[in-house]
Amino acid sequence: MAEITASLVKELRDRTGAGMMECKKALQEANGDLAEAEVVLRKRGIAAAAKKATRATRQGLIGSFQSEDGKLGVLVEVNCESDFVARNEEFQAMVAHLSRQVAESGPYGAGEAGIAQLLEQPYIADPSVSVGQLIANSIAKIGENQGVARISRFAVGETGTSANGGLGIYIHPGAQLGVLVELSAEKPETTATADFDELTKDLAMQIAAADPQYIRKEDVDEAALAREKDIQRGRALAEGKPEKMVDRIVEGRMAKFYEEICLLEQPFVKENSLTISQLITQKSSSLGDTLQVVRFSRFKVGDTLPPAGESTEE
Numbered sequence: 001m002a003e004i005t006a007s008l009v010k011e012l013r014d015r016t017g018a019g020m021m022e023c024k025k026a027l028q029e030a031n032g033d034l035a036e037a038e039v040v041l042r043k044r045g046i047a048a049a050a051k052k053a054t055r056a057t058r059q060g061l062i063g064s065f066q067s068e069d070g071k072l073g074v075l076v077e078v079n080c081e082s083d084f085v086a087r088n089e090e091f092q093a094m095v096a097h098l099s100r101q102v103a104e105s106g107p108y109g110a111g112e113a114g115i116a117q118l119l120e121q122p123y124i125a126d127p128s129v130s131v132g133q134l135i136a137n138s139i140a141k142i143g144e145n146q147g148v149a150r151i152s153r154f155a156v157g158e159t160g161t162s163a164n165g166g167l168g169i170y171i172h173p174g175a176q177l178g179v180l181v182e183l184s185a186e187k188p189e190t191t192a193t194a195d196f197d198e199l200t201k202d203l204a205m206q207i208a209a210a211d212p213q214y215i216r217k218e219d220v221d222e223a224a225l226a227r228e229k230d231i232q233r234g235r236a237l238a239e240g241k242p243e244k245m246v247d248r249i250v251e252g253r254m255a256k257f258y259e260e261i262c263l264l265e266q267p268f269v270k271e272n273s274l275t276i277s278q279l280i281t282q283k284s285s286s287l288g289d290t291l292q293v294v295r296f297s298r299f300k301v302g303d304t305l306p307p308a309g310e311s312t313e314e
Helices: 006-016 020-029 034-052 089-105 111-120 131-142 188-192 194-210 222-238 243-261 276-287
Strands: 059-066 072-080 126-130 146-155 166-171 177-184 271-275 292-300
Touching (some): 006 020, 020 034, 059 089, 059 166, 072 089, 072 166, 072 177, 089 111, 111 131, 111 146, 126 131, 131 146, 146 292, 166 194, 177 194, 194 276, 222 243, 271 276
Antiparallel strands (some): 072 146, 166 177
């Protein structure tokens, strides 16, 4: 049996972040072989992570990354169980690294497929482990379940729209809420102006504050539209409104519905006398260009989880 020295235990602990006793046991099992002992700890870490994998992760952070030219942007939501872990410097560093990794290693598939693709990749800050292994090791070290909940990666022009656009990113203080929005232009020089940059930031803040579900009225799902009209018709009749007035009442209430869920119909949070559509029209006129919102993502920590009463937390 090889001698397990304190310096050897410390070196393994520095490499893995595992506890002193766990490192000593792993080195004993590996007969003093540092690399093999690290493998032992990783295997145990994955096992430990699996035990915690069903526990609800209602805290976390929204990470972001934007390329220097402003043409590529990323949002990543990484969840954990407690606010204490979300404030941990190592956890925050991991979220930052994963945001850059998504930017540099994409594009990714949609939804769960994209996350699975990310988890299989070598971790950008330590290619000796995959992203999945990194998270498993972090779970074992910190003692809380963690996971990537969502990723969003926009590259200007990839949807077939103008390649002259730009991106706006907003991360609310505390990093519990983040927005990524793409704005297109027709002229390349437009995107270099302060007005264009200001507009992308204003749009991102608008989306963060007002939580639109669609860009424009025409985008609203037909089923959702029919359901809302039926609700408003039933409400009007229940209020005793005359049958001949119901259609007009429903039309008025649908305007309010659109204002709540469609970005272009919303009042601008910085100037309520303007709608977002009017704001974009004003900016387009002053810049001598045609500006359009292409798409957006809005991440709020915990939005992907079931209600607390339906948690699988042990």
